[in-house]
Amino acid sequence: MALNESRRQVALLGAGRIGVVHARALAQLRDVELRYVMDVDETRCKALTSTFGGEPATLDEILADTHVSAVIIATPTNTHAELMVTFAREGKAIFCEKPVDIDRERVLSSLRAVEESGVPFALGFMRRYDPTYRRIYERILAGDIGIPEQVTIFNRDVAPPPIDFVRASGGLVRDMTSHDVDLASWLLGEDLCTAFASGSCLIDPRIGQAGDVDSLAVVLTTATGKLVQISESRRSAYGYDQRVEVLGSQGMLQAGNKLESLVLHGGSQGLSSARPLNFFLERYEDAYLFQLRDFFESLEAGRRPAVGVAEARRALFATEAVLESMRTGARADIEQA
Numbered sequence: 001m002a003l004n005e006s007r008r009q010v011a012l013l014g015a016g017r018i019g020v021v022h023a024r025a026l027a028q029l030r031d032v033e034l035r036y037v038m039d040v041d042e043t044r045c046k047a048l049t050s051t052f053g054g055e056p057a058t059l060d061e062i063l064a065d066t067h068v069s070a071v072i073i074a075t076p077t078n079t080h081a082e083l084m085v086t087f088a089r090e091g092k093a094i095f096c097e098k099p100v101d102i103d104r105e106r107v108l109s110s111l112r113a114v115e116e117s118g119v120p121f122a123l124g125f126m127r128r129y130d131p132t133y134r135r136i137y138e139r140i141l142a143g144d145i146g147i148p149e150q151v152t153i154f155n156r157d158v159a160p161p162p163i164d165f166v167r168a169s170g171g172l173v174r175d176m177t178s179h180d181v182d183l184a185s186w187l188l189g190e191d192l193c194t195a196f197a198s199g200s201c202l203i204d205p206r207i208g209q210a211g212d213v214d215s216l217a218v219v220l221t222t223a224t225g226k227l228v229q230i231s232e233s234r235r236s237a238y239g240y241d242q243r244v245e246v247l248g249s250q251g252m253l254q255a256g257n258k259l260e261s262l263v264l265h266g267g268s269q270g271l272s273s274a275r276p277l278n279f280f281l282e283r284y285e286d287a288y289l290f291q292l293r294d295f296f297e298s299l300e301a302g303r304r305p306a307v308g309v310a311e312a313r314r315a316l317f318a319t320e321a322v323l324e325s326m327r328t329g330a331r332a333d334i335e336q337a
């Protein structure tokens, strides 16, 4: 395949669910070329390259190609830390899916290695790039609700994931709450300081047997006493429920769900609308595209990606405190990054 030297050459690691989402986003970015795809599953790898371009490659081939200046890590969570360290050593910019790892020390040591290498790094907290949440953020900055005081987030998956995923993902808090603490702290413009959380297994006893919870309520505070409430569940009978509200001194901003259709039915029993979109891949389709676009624009502009090492550390410390509070039943202080 002929190389287009004017476009940034990129390697994608992992051709699974989120790998395909990133490949689709890359195909829409004019200045970026998907050069290589690496996946231990050859069939998946070939299916992705035949649809979106690029060549199947090994890790060594990607590392050796000096034309490749950036990598997207979309492999399972337990591979991220090692891949980050390897590519940081080679001086390649890194976009990595969340979470970095399920082990605190591995997260911190790999982030340290990335920081010391000086390579640009972005973590996949794509909610910040969702156009609706971004509009809320901009309107807070514009002063439309005065001083923001409280954030409330509802994050409910349609159905519990397979038990293997529960184990590999590090559980509900690392998988789901990590997104929400990042979103809340970004909207409030403040670091989170304390966490109080209570989790239950109400939906699937196998999740409890795997040492996790499937239902969670969290309250967090910032240093100035601003409040965050997060309600999470692995089940939502009415579709993927993703609502956010920010209360301020002079008003409120609310983001409802994106629905499958805009048609509203009215009848003698009342009004009814379509269900929310069923899955995160559809609900956050725009956000996945805009997050990668921002990553590559930040590389061109020489600016720091919006969700980098510092934000990754903050999310780690907040989720660790949520887990500690669940364990002890007491409010936990969040270590400051």
Ligand SMILES: NC(=O)c1ccc[n+]([C@@H]2O[C@H](COP(=O)([O-])OP(=O)(O)OC[C@H]3O[C@@H](n4cnc5c(N)ncnc54)[C@H](O)[C@@H]3O)[C@@H](O)[C@H]2O)c1
Binding pocket: 013, 014, 015, 016, 017, 018, 019, 038, 039, 040, 041, 044, 074, 075, 076, 077, 079, 097, 098, 099, 124, 125, 126, 169, 280
């Ligand atoms: N930001 C988000 O909203 C979001 C959404 C989904 C997944 N994720 C994250 O993305 C990562 C991948 O999740 P997924 O749902 O796409 O998983 P997946 O299982 O669908 O895909 C992972 C792919 O990686 C391949 N793979 C496994 N080990 C490998 C290795 N050592 N080298 C190369 N390829 C390997 C597998 O064959 C598979 O094709 C996870 O860390 C997950 O937390 C983030």
